[in-house]
Amino acid sequence: MYRAKIRVTLRRSILDPQGKAVEHAIASLGEQSIQSVRIGKYVEMEVNSGSEDEARKATEKVCKKLLANPVMEDYHFEIEKAHNG
Amino acid sequence: MAESTVKFGVVVFPGSNCDHDAYYACKHVLGQEAVFLWHKEADLHDVDVVILPGGFSYGDYLRCGAIARFSPVMKEVVRFAENGGLVLGICNGFQVLLEAGLLPGVLLRNSSLRFVCKNVHVRVENPGTAFSNQCRRGEVLKIPVAHGEGNYFTDPDTLARLQQNDQIVFRYCDPGGNLTESANPNGSLDNIAGIVNERGNVLGMMPHPERVVDPLLRHTDGQKVFLSIIESVVSQLAGTD
Numbered sequence: 527m528y529r530a531k532i533r534v535t536l537r538r539s540i541l542d543p544q545g546k547a548v549e550h551a552i553a554s555l556g557e558q559s560i561q562s563v564r565i566g567k568y569v570e571m572e573v574n575s576g577s578e579d580e581a582r583k584a585t586e587k588v589c590k591k592l593l594a595n596p597v598m599e600d601y602h603f604e605i606e607k608a609h610n611g
Numbered sequence: 612m613a614e615s616t617v618k619f620g621v622v623v624f625p626g627s628n629c630d631h632d633a634y635y636a637c638k639h640v641l642g643q644e645a646v647f648l649w650h651k652e653a654d655l656h657d658v659d660v661v662i663l664p665g666g667f668s669y670g671d672y673l674r675c676g677a678i679a680r681f682s683p684v685m686k687e688v689v690r691f692a693e694n695g696g697l698v699l700g701i702c703n704g705f706q707v708l709l710e711a712g713l714l715p716g717v718l719l720r721n722s723s724l725r726f727v728c729k730n731v732h733v734r735v736e737n738p739g740t741a742f743s744n745q746c747r748r749g750e751v752l753k754i755p756v757a758h759g760e761g762n763y764f765t766d767p768d769t770l771a772r773l774q775q776n777d778q779i780v781f782r783y784c785d786p787g788g789n790l791t792e793s794a795n796p797n798g799s800l801d802n803i804a805g806i807v808n809e810r811g812n813v814l815g816m817m818p819h820p821e822r823v824v825d826p827l828l829r830h831t832d833g834q835k836v837f838l839s840i841i842e843s844v845v846s847q848l849a850g851t852d
Contacts, residue, residue, distance in 0.1 A: 543724045597717045
């Protein structure tokens with residue numbers, strides 16, 4: 527069993543209004559050092575496959591077809607061995 | 612010409628909330644036949660036209676329209692569209708069409724960050740489609756929008772293709788028909804409010820024509836979209852007789 531940890535983020539060229547709103551909130555907190563806030567999604571899932579390579583392929587497939595829309599989003603993921611419990 | 616009725620199928624996803632408006636518009640205002648198509652059914656019941664209505668299919672989980680695309684009924688809708696059947700996606704239905712790959716591009720969060728619910732004006736850019744043949748080129752229609760993610764975006768090549776092929780059917784404009792930035796409710800690229808596929812049988816639009824059909828509301832610009840579809844289906848049927 528493997529665990530896939532996936533991050534889906536808006537592509538750099540796409541305006542992220544949610545990130546902008548949070549950025550403004552941070553500014554009104556008085557924290558001047560933080561800028562360029564981007565907000566994305568985090569997905570974690572278990573992959574029941576025989577090898578890390580298979581788990582990677584299965585994850586790649588669902589990222590491409592469902593979890594991210596390539597017109598506006600990029601995805602990155604890591605595969606790690608999952609321990610029961 | 613003999614009275615003939617057109618059979619509309621209105622898809623119902625969990626979370627659709629403009630399905631009854633669309634049904635009411637087709638059946639009770641325009642006197643056509645209408646049926647609901649449940650998302651789990653892989654059967655379109657021989658309809659002439661499929662409407663993907665507005666709402667929040669599957670709670671807008673993941674991305675608007677992303678889950679709806681995988682429902683059993685959508686496989687049939689894709690097949691129907693590939694065979695040339697007329698498909699109208701309104702608001703969330705437009706989002707579903709984009710996710711399903713039946714139309715190019717995406718709808719991003721409104722640039723204002725706000726959910727926008729108001730009447731807007733759209734200019735008819737292409738009156739030659741099955742969805743706009745009852746309009747004049749440049750005619751201004753007043754139709755409401757109600758969405759948080761209606762900001763049309765695509766890459767420059769696709770936009771150029773849409774422009775060259777006359778696939779942009781409706782653009783946001785002011786009441787005088789001018790394409791201004793302030794008339795654009797959501798930041799859409801090129802003031803795009805509605806586009807059609809290359810073949811001309813699939814249209815997606817953010818404004819809600821089904822909300823402005825009943826004469827009781829004294830505001831019936833939305834009828835033109837439905838009357839165009841009816842005209843198109845009826846003349847097609849007449850042509851094959």
